[in-house]
Each structure stands twice: as structure tokens, then as C-alpha cells.
Amino acid sequence: MKDKQDYLKYLLAQKKLTSEEEEWLLKYLNDHDISDIKKIAAEDFETDITYMKKSLDRKQSEEILEKIHSRIYVPAPTFYQTIRLHRLKIAVAALIIIIAGAGYWFMETGVLFTPANKEIVTTGKRKTVKLPDGSLITLEPNSRLVYPQRFTGNTREVNLTGEAYFEVKPNHEKPFIVQTPYVIATVLGTSFNVEAYPNGIAKVVVTTGRVKVQTVNASNELQAVIINANQSVAYNIIINEIEKRNAPEEAVYYKQRRSGKFSYTGVPVAKVVREMERYYHTSVTLEGDMNGCVFYGYFQANDNVERALSLVALSLNATVKKKSNNKGYFITGGTCR
Known part of the structure; x- marks a missing residue:
């Protein structure tokens, strides 16, 4: 009618x-x-x-x-x-x-x-995701991120399994919350890295700003830990222990990884190799008397692992060899110049 x-x-x-x-x-x-x-x-x-x-x-x-x-x-x-x-x-x-x-x-x-959540799963490559609020997340390989198509309510919440670097757009009225299987990280606007692989251990490193971290089973706000730039919190669910410490080197590592360029000025070769192992998810063994050597140079984040290792080997007059099981590399025959 x-x-x-x-x-x-x-x-x-x-x-x-x-x-x-x-x-x-x-x-x-x-x-x-x-x-x-x-x-x-x-x-x-x-x-x-x-x-x-x-x-x-x-x-x-x-x-x-x-x-x-x-x-x-x-x-x-x-x-x-x-x-x-x-x-x-x-x-x-x-x-x-x-x-x-x-x-x-x-x-x-x-x-x-229907507000279906978006799910991003990475396998062998990193992926940068822009969220509805403009925040950027760089998702590491073998990680999973779930987030809404638009943020509603009083918070901005995402779910992470694996590892990711967050660059959060400031919004003091809507805290940004990262839910993981083990810890919850709450921020207003900052940059930080979260690791929460399915191994019972979670870690948060802050590069700028400050982050509140609490375990998923925390019963009140008093159990939350506040960390500032160049600090980290690690939580082991097996022993139910949370540890806060200063972590300036780790903060620099995450900043460089995000920028796409790793630069070193007189850094011990052993440390450079450890960061390469971490970045490329592989094993690198120094053979010979090179632990006291230092490295001056850089490699790009988009360099493949063999090119990056060859830059280090060249500075030592060494060679790079693939391990027989194809699960890593040797840097061998080098000396400090």
C-alpha cells in the first residue's frame, strides 16, 4: 500500500x-x-x-x-x-x-x-600490508595475519601468528591491539616487531614509541609490562616467565630490515652472519680464523642469500660454499685484512 x-x-x-x-x-x-x-x-x-x-x-x-x-x-x-x-x-x-x-x-x-575479516598468509616471501587505518604491517615468511575490512568500535585489533613489523598510525582515541596466542600488545602510535610463532615463545621489540604488553591469561592491568623504544619483552609460555630488557641492537636490526638495507661499519663478522641467518632463515658457518674480523659494507633486503654472503666473503678473501645437505652455507678460507 x-x-x-x-x-x-x-x-x-x-x-x-x-x-x-x-x-x-x-x-x-x-x-x-x-x-x-x-x-x-x-x-x-x-x-x-x-x-x-x-x-x-x-x-x-x-x-x-x-x-x-x-x-x-x-x-x-x-x-x-x-x-x-x-x-x-x-x-x-x-x-x-x-x-x-x-x-x-x-x-x-x-x-x-557481512564484515568478513581479511586473512594474509605468507610462505616464502615477506609481504607488506596496509590496514584500513593506514598502518603498515610487514609480515615475515610463514606468518598469518587476520584483520577487519574496517575498524569499528573503540579499538583497532588484529590477530598475528608468526612474526611481523608494525608501523601504527597514531590515534589516541583508538588503541591498536595485536592479539597473539601468547601475548597482547597495545599501542597508540609507534613502530615495533612482534614474534609469536607456534613454539610457546613470544617477543616484542619497540623501535619507536612505547607498547604495553601482557600475557593472554593476565587477570589485570598490573600484570602488563610497558616497554619503550630500544627495549623488548620476551614471554615463555612453558615456564610462564616474562622478561623485559634493553635491546638497542635488535631495534636497529628491525629498522634496517624494514628500510630494505643492512649497513655495517666495523661490525664483527660473526654478528653480521647471525643477522643474515635470521633474515634469510638459513644456517651460515664461519670456517677458519674469522671470528675477530669486522665488516664494512651493506647488503640490500632484496639481495638473495648467496649474493649477500658473497659480499661478506669478498671482504675476507673467503669463499662461499653450500652445505652438502643444501640446508645452509659455509664461509671458508678467509682472513682478516
């Missing part, structure tokens, strides 16, 4: 309803025939379809609207508050489902859609 549809639009456009209008609207919502709502919602659906990122189809939207009456009871104040927020969009009726925990969100346009 055309007049009923027009009246519904009129009611939903009002900032405040009279007691008679409230009674009429609640009676309408309690009726099993909500075909007028479906028609108006369908009009909104067609109008806003271009703004949807991941939507329910038209049939699903109508089915959800159809179930409003049977699934929940909506107190009048809550419903009218929703109406005031969303004005003409009749699809706000479906927003009531969100309050009941059905798992659907609304965009500003009023279109109903």
Missing part, C-alpha cells in the same frame, strides 16, 4: 515521534506482514549497491528482515534511538539484529553487509 510506505518513510525521518506514532510503528513491526519495509529496503539496496564492499544479496537481505519479528524483542527506546541515528534508511530495522548479536554491520549508507 503506497500510503503506508510513505507514512513509514515519514516516521523514520522524524527526530522525535509522538506517542501515537510510536504505538503505530511498534504495531507495524509486530505484524507478520512487513512487505512495505522490504520494498523500501530493496529501494535502498539498489541505490547503495555501488558503495558496498561485501554485501548480502537481495534475497538474503529480505530473509533477514523477515526474521526480525521472530528472532528478537526490541524495547521501544532502543528502536527509536536507532531511528534517530539512521534517519530515512528503512534498512535500520536490520540494525536491530546487530544489537542482538547476529553478526552483521551497517555502512554509513545504511546497506547491510
Whole structure:
């Protein structure tokens, strides 16, 4: 009926309803025939379809609207508050489902859609991911990151298994939270690295700013540890021990890895090799009297492992050999110059 549809639009456009209008609207919502709502919602659906990122189809939207009456009871104040927020969009009726925990969100346009999380899994290569708030995450190989298509509510939360470097956009009203199987890191705007592989050990190193770290089973805020730039926290779930320490060298390592260039000025070769092992996830053995040698030079993050090792070997007049099991390398025959 055309007049009923027009009246519904009129009611939903009002900032405040009279007691008679409230009674009429609640009676309408309690009726099993909500075909007028479906028609108006369908009009909104067609109008806003271009703004949807991941939507329910038209049939699903109508089915959800159809179930409003049977699934929940909506107190009048809550419903009218929703109406005031969303004005003409009749699809706000479906927003009531969100309050009941059905798992659907609304965009500003009023279109109903399912907020599927995005999942990034890396295997042999690193991957840089830009989050909806502009924060950047560099995900290490063999890691998994899950994050929402848009951040809602009072926090920005992501889930990490493995290792990643975070460059968080400042937002003092919405803390950034990294959930891992072992620890939770909370920041406002900073850069830091998180390791949380499935081995029962987690580690957070801060390069700029400060981070609050607590274990997933912490019962209160007093068990949280605050770390600043050039500090780290390591947690071992097996022995339930958390350790905070200064870590300036590790902070430099993560900064260089993120910048794409590892530079060394008189750094012991043994330390350079350890960082190469860490970066390339391989084994490197120094054969001969080279532990007292130092290295001046650099390698790029996109250099393959053999090229990077050859730069070190060249400075020592040494050679690089692949191990017989193909699971690492030797640097052999070199001396300090």
C-alpha cells in the first residue's frame, strides 16, 4: 500500500515521534506482514549497491528482515534511538539484529553487509600490508595475519601468528591491539616487531614509541609490562616467565630490515652472519680464523642469500660454499685484512 510506505518513510525521518506514532510503528513491526519495509529496503539496496564492499544479496537481505519479528524483542527506546541515528534508511530495522548479536554491520549508507575479516598468509616471501587505518604491517615468511575490512568500535585489533613489523598510525582515541596466542600488545602510535610463532615463545621489540604488553591469561592491568623504544619483552609460555630488557641492537636490526638495507661499519663478522641467518632463515658457518674480523659494507633486503654472503666473503678473501645437505652455507678460507 503506497500510503503506508510513505507514512513509514515519514516516521523514520522524524527526530522525535509522538506517542501515537510510536504505538503505530511498534504495531507495524509486530505484524507478520512487513512487505512495505522490504520494498523500501530493496529501494535502498539498489541505490547503495555501488558503495558496498561485501554485501548480502537481495534475497538474503529480505530473509533477514523477515526474521526480525521472530528472532528478537526490541524495547521501544532502543528502536527509536536507532531511528534517530539512521534517519530515512528503512534498512535500520536490520540494525536491530546487530544489537542482538547476529553478526552483521551497517555502512554509513545504511546497506547491510557481512564484515568478513581479511586473512594474509605468507610462505616464502615477506609481504607488506596496509590496514584500513593506514598502518603498515610487514609480515615475515610463514606468518598469518587476520584483520577487519574496517575498524569499528573503540579499538583497532588484529590477530598475528608468526612474526611481523608494525608501523601504527597514531590515534589516541583508538588503541591498536595485536592479539597473539601468547601475548597482547597495545599501542597508540609507534613502530615495533612482534614474534609469536607456534613454539610457546613470544617477543616484542619497540623501535619507536612505547607498547604495553601482557600475557593472554593476565587477570589485570598490573600484570602488563610497558616497554619503550630500544627495549623488548620476551614471554615463555612453558615456564610462564616474562622478561623485559634493553635491546638497542635488535631495534636497529628491525629498522634496517624494514628500510630494505643492512649497513655495517666495523661490525664483527660473526654478528653480521647471525643477522643474515635470521633474515634469510638459513644456517651460515664461519670456517677458519674469522671470528675477530669486522665488516664494512651493506647488503640490500632484496639481495638473495648467496649474493649477500658473497659480499661478506669478498671482504675476507673467503669463499662461499653450500652445505652438502643444501640446508645452509659455509664461509671458508678467509682472513682478516
